[in-house]
Amino acid sequence: MFSKLLIANRGEIAVRVMRTAKGLGISTVAVYSDADANALHVAMADEAVRIGPPSARESYLKGDVILAAARQTGAEAIHPGYGFLSENAEFAEACAAAGIVFVGPPPSAIRAMGLKDQAKALMAKAGVPVVPGYLGEEQSPKRLAEEAERTGYPVLIKAVAGGGGKGMRRVDSKSGFAAALEGAKREAASAFGDDRVLIEKYVARPRHIEMQVFADNHGNAVHLFERDCSLQRRHQKVIEEAPAPGMPPAMRAAMGEAAVKAALAVGYSGAGTVEFIADASEGLKADRFWFMEMNTRLQVEHPVTEAITGLDLVELQLRVASGEKLPLAQDQIRLQGHAVEARLYAEDPQHDFLPSTGTLERLHLPENLVRVDSGVREGDAVTPFYDPMIAKVIAHADTREAAAAKLAHALEATQIAGLRSNNAFLIRALKQPEFVAGDIDTGFIPRHQAELIPPKAEPPLQLLGQAAMFLVRECERAHRSNDPWDRADGFRLVGDARQTVDFVIGGKRRSVQLMHRHDGSLEMMDAKAAVSPHGNAVRMKSGDIAVFERGETWVLSLYDPFAAADEQGSSADRVTAPMPGKVIQVLVRPGETVKRGAPLAVLEAMKMEHTLAASADALIATVDVSPGDQVNEGAVIVGFAKENSEAA
Ligand code: ADP
Ligand code: ADP
Numbered sequence: 001m002f003s004k005l006l007i008a009n010r011g012e013i014a015v016r017v018m019r020t021a022k023g024l025g026i027s028t029v030a031v032y033s034d035a036d037a038n039a040l041h042v043a044m045a046d047e048a049v050r051i052g053p054p055s056a057r058e059s060y061l062k063g064d065v066i067l068a069a070a071r072q073t074g075a076e077a078i079h080p081g082y083g084f085l086s087e088n089a090e091f092a093e094a095c096a097a098a099g100i101v102f103v104g105p106p107p108s109a110i111r112a113m114g115l116k117d118q119a120k121a122l123m124a125k126a127g128v129p130v131v132p133g134y135l136g137e138e139q140s141p142k143r144l145a146e147e148a149e150r151t152g153y154p155v156l157i158k159a160v161a162g163g164g165g166k167g168m169r170r171v172d173s174k175s176g177f178a179a180a181l182e183g184a185k186r187e188a189a190s191a192f193g194d195d196r197v198l199i200e201k202y203v204a205r206p207r208h209i210e211m212q213v214f215a216d217n218h219g220n221a222v223h224l225f226e227r228d229c230s231l232q233r234r235h236q237k238v239i240e241e242a243p244a245p246g247m248p249p250a251m252r253a254a255m256g257e258a259a260v261k262a263a264l265a266v267g268y269s270g271a272g273t274v275e276f277i278a279d280a281s282e283g284l285k286a287d288r289f290w291f292m293e294m295n296t297r298l299q300v301e302h303p304v305t306e307a308i309t310g311l312d313l314v315e316l317q318l319r320v321a322s323g324e325k326l327p328l329a330q331d332q333i334r335l336q337g338h339a340v341e342a343r344l345y346a347e348d349p350q351h352d353f354l355p356s357t358g359t360l361e362r363l364h365l366p367e368n369l370v371r372v373d374s375g376v377r378e379g380d381a382v383t384p385f386y387d388p389m390i391a392k393v394i395a396h397a398d399t400r401e402a403a404a405a406k407l408a409h410a411l412e413a414t415q416i417a418g419l420r421s422n423n424a425f426l427i428r429a430l431k432q433p434e435f436v437a438g439d440i441d442t443g444f445i446p447r448h449q450a451e452l453i454p455p456k457a458e459p460p461l462q463l464l465g466q467a468a469m470f471l472v473r474e475c476e477r478a479h480r481s482n483d484p485w486d487r488a489d490g491f492r493l494v495g496d497a498r499q500t501v502d503f504v505i506g507g508k509r510r511s512v513q514l515m516h517r518h519d520g521s522l523e524m525m526d527a528k529a530a531v532s533p534h535g536n537a538v539r540m541k542s543g544d545i546a547v548f549e550r551g552e553t554w555v556l557s558l559y560d561p562f563a564a565a566d567e568q569g570s571s572a573d574r575v576t577a578p579m580p581g582k583v584i585q586v587l588v589r590p591g592e593t594v595k596r597g598a599p600l601a602v603l604e605a606m607k608m609e610h611t612l613a614a615s616a617d618a619l620i621a622t623v624d625v626s627p628g629d630q631v632n633e634g635a636v637i638v639g640f641a642k643e644n645s646e647a648a
């Protein structure tokens, strides 16, 4: 076994690989870009080498710089993780030339599987079923359209160099073909520098089922059962599981055999995944699945396979790469229970899953309940430079139903603030009745879009109570007294033991009444039910309060009476008292002109003095109060002359 390993990756997969390396007594070298200088994978490694500026092109994709780091630190092997250089045959070759072991298959196998058309042709020759379609050299739009017709609509246009669902278009009829082809070619050219495409029959009721394979350098190859990755959005995996629901044993055997055949056909070594598409329109059938592509690396969703087999795939990779034989024969590999993984992303489902960057002001992942693979900690930033994954959360149980429920429960205990996440979306998907019944295909998410992404509701009253109590307690901690009045905005004194906390929700004020009991406890006055003890809150850098409830995050703003007065002032011809109080000073006289921002009067409220200012240049028409006056909320303090307020 190696004594030192460099991990040419970042985030959760770098951390994941290091965990196993450490367990095997291998010392670890991290590489990092400037954006990751303080990242978890750097903190966890025994040594770390800076490789460049944030952009992946100038750092994690720089094979020569990474090789230099390996030489400089004396690493004997490089684990590429997934993405970045993991399927780069030139990099694997450069490693070999430098006398450093690339933890992955030989460059020839990476190449053989690198282009979808060549891989399919090779598989067809090896007797593996492939999706019918056109793989030809000729790329004229006319020929491609003819081939689509011959294949039979619906068809899928795919970039031969494709990956990550890019350069792919489904076409349902002849009339849409030309435009779709143009779009696929454009996308492929910009993503892969290669605009060649192939045509495939679009499989009905498609299920994505893939086989994990493993081969060593001694001619042995096995499979570790299948994973179902049918829950996809834009051809990208969202929720994965193992085994595939409803998989007939005969189909598993046939698919396993096909996958092993595929690996042997390209002289494979190490971990690989053979992806198939299955037609589930009449249930899964042993003769209704076809090869799509092979990914020649460790896959994102490998933890579900680890859960059901009890094997550590990274350990197997390292053993095979160091020359050991596979420790298990096919009949020694057991499938136990069911595992489901969800990809937790910093993205906003309400805005078409736009990546959401920022600081994780709160990050709580229930590691006591489930397996969590994450590359970030609370306080870390999700930057725009890389994949915005926060974590993979994996649950394992005896049955599929139990595993899905466990995962949903774990996500409900997850707390994220500082950026948007898909957490609530994942929970809804896991609880959706068709999903629970195992009735899935790649159209599941688009079909249930409306249910899975409902419009954001107003925060329930209980949650406001939670936030209000959090504020009062925060105030008590800060002042070590029971008297929050002297500081916090948004508090209003009503009675001796009663307290009102005001929030603004959707531009409107919403108040929560709290009652302080003699025993020091705090209660919500208008709640029909007790405030949930599961909820929790944090104060954000912005001053807002984030409250968590069953995996949802609500961000509440405190009502700021003076901001409200400002807004009111700018649209009206007067300044009013934002809350009940006492006029302490009047600073202007009728007939006087004032500049925007000039102080007009001072009001004392909530034991604090507040200056009311002009929101625009104005001519004072009336002064409606005198020092010492008690005023109610909304009372006019100063009126402006008409012309001036309009001019302003
Ligand atoms: P990528 O390299 O982008 O992963 P794949 O060939 O693996 O490309 O396809 C990505 C996804 O597109 C699959 O997981 C599946 O959901 C869908 N897909 C691919 N080929 C077909 C097909 N022939 N019929 C239906 N769906 C398909
Ligand atoms: P919009 O920008 O769409 O008007 P908001 O900013 O009010 O909406 O946020 C809507 C929801 O988005 C919040 O209730 C919360 O669920 C989520 N959200 C907003 N900001 C954050 C944040 N900083 N951290 C976590 N979630 C947030």
Ligand code: MG
Residues within 6 Å of the ligand: 164, 275, 293
């Ligand atoms: Mg794929």
